[in-house]
Amino acid sequence: MAGWNIRGPGARRGIAAVEFAVVAPVLLLAILAAHDVANLAQTSIRLERAARAGAQQAAADPADLAAIRARVIAAWPALTEADVPMPVLVCECAASPAACDLPCPGGATRLLTVTATRTLVPHLLHGMTQGTGHAVLRLR
Incomplete structure (x- = not known):
């Protein structure tokens, strides 16, 4: 024990290395979780914008469902036809589904x-x- 100098300059570097080894995995997990949340938020915003672009097309011509779908895909070219189902028209009479x-x-x-x-x-x-992303348009 006579050769051990606990209070020397090397002891501080060793303590810092141990602290880093304990904190680094926690920081890495926090960064990955934050990245996942930010990616979901950014994707949702882009999808909402694309759906709104389709709703604008529907306001001009609600009968042309293919053009509405194409407008959604054009608003975010990373989307495919598998990502954008055909728009759905639902009619209600007195708040009940109707033909x-x-x-x-x-x-x-x-x-x-x-x-x-x-x-x-x-x-x-x-x-x-x-x-x-969703957009609902009330037609007259």
Whole structure:
């Protein structure tokens, strides 16, 4: 024990190395989790914008579902046809689903839903695998 100098300059470097070895994995996990959350948020924002672009197309021509879908894909070229299902037209009469061609006493409400989804590959948070964007347009 006579040769051990506990208070020497090498002891501080050793303590710093041990502290780094304990803290580094925690920091790495926090960085990966933050990256997954930020990636999901950014993807969701892009998908919402693309769905809104489709809703704008639907406002101009609600009957052309293929053009609405194409506008969503054009808004974010990374999307494919598998990511963007055909828009869905739903009619309601007195807040109940109804056929769009049947008369409704108070007037039928027609809702067109545009959806875009994107599969994500998270590093750490495996519950965040799907980004989704929706736009619902009420037609007259």
